[in-house]
Amino acid sequence: MRLRTIAAGICWILTIAWMVFIFLMSAQPAEESSTVSGGITEMIVSIITPGFEGLSEAEQQALVEAWHEPVRKLAHLTEYAILGCLLTASLYLTGIPMKASALSSVGISLLYAVSDEWHQSFVEERGPGVGDVFIDLAGAVIGVAALVVLYLLIRRIYRKRNYKKIP
Secondary structure (H helix, E strand, O other), X not given: OOHHHHHHHXXXXXXXXXXXXXXXXXXXXXXXXXXXXXXXXXXXXXXXXXXXXXXXXXXXXXXXXXXXXXXXXXXXXXXHHHHHHHHHHHHHHHOXXXXXXXHHHHHHHHHHHHHHHHHHOOOOOOOOOHHHHHHHHXXXXXXHHHHHHHXXXXXXXXXXXXXXXXX
């Protein structure tokens, strides 16, 4: 079995696993989701805020509450940046040219974001958000762009060193 075929299989497994992860995060009822993201927010705020432990409990809570929504939106962006990267790599390793892989990944990520928001409309105390779809799309574009830039850098290095041409 060729190395590229094995790599493609691994990428597809990771891509599907990541899509399942996104689905499961969206399937959490509002209270559970808020508890999880609240814990993550508190951890992040405690790391980035000098002297956080020395603040009163009320001051700590106020900081965590102020950062809660931005952290949740950053989580959306990050989830879909990873998805965009994984989809692009999977499609490319399957044999689709990089440009088509990148464009297809953005389209697939957008469709998945829309379906994910629709899925949330069936979850207790949650609902769809058009704004979240745009954040997810932005994340996918960032992830795809990052992977394309990495691909172009690697291709350039290989070409300069007269290695086998990378398509």
